[in-house]
Amino acid sequence: MPTHVQDTFGFALHQAQAGRKHDQAKPLKGFGSAGVLEVVETSQDGTYRAVYTVKFVHAIYVLHCFQKKLTRGIATPKPDIDIVRARLKAAQAHAAGEGDGRD
Template sequence: MTSVWARFTTSAERLQGLKQDCQLILYPNGYILSVLVRIGDLAVKPLYWLFGSKKDLLAMPEDVQDVFGYALHQAQQGNKHTQAVPLKGFSGAGVLEVVEDYDGDTYRAVYTVKFGNAVYALHCFQKKSTSGIKTAQHDIDLIKSRLKAAEEHAKGTKND
């Protein structure tokens, strides 16, 4: 397996000196994936990928994938990556953004930790706006709709 998660889990295993087990759960709707990682006796929060966010991440340069993958893993452990900041326009610190510059381009990953005991990867994209650091309205609208989907999913998992 050559995904960012395989590289990351190998790195985590080397750093922690612990055997690592990963479980990938595919939901019937095909839109939300869950990754539950267990390091030794420490279970971390599940990570849910909404719609095309994982595919978008995997289309990015490997160095960017590594930064975003590590940031999401930090969130799964209940920590905040040093590059993670609250996304402007969303109340509180529950919706976070990680920005990474690579080869003259800017990439962003947006995730939330505000619903239940899980991390939701909402959107991964290359910034194309010509209006400075402002996020394009299309991306904001997409993040808002995916945030609603994450909230609905979190409500549904409480009943399971």
């Protein structure tokens, strides 16, 4: 990812950790509430997306970062949505195990 894209995503995550929302962060469609957010950044190389969740009290989980390859439409491609769903499920399991001594 280009440096300015990394900077945007990093700042968005920093703001999420501080309990704030980046100006470019929007709820990812298909995930109900605003607990799963997406930041989209464009560069001359294409469009990049970072998806993270703020559903859990003790951590921000980055679920997926990728370059959108398709040039048609703005929807997130199904394979990427599938990755987000699987990683959200893993994050839920990890968050549920916090405090029991497991890492």
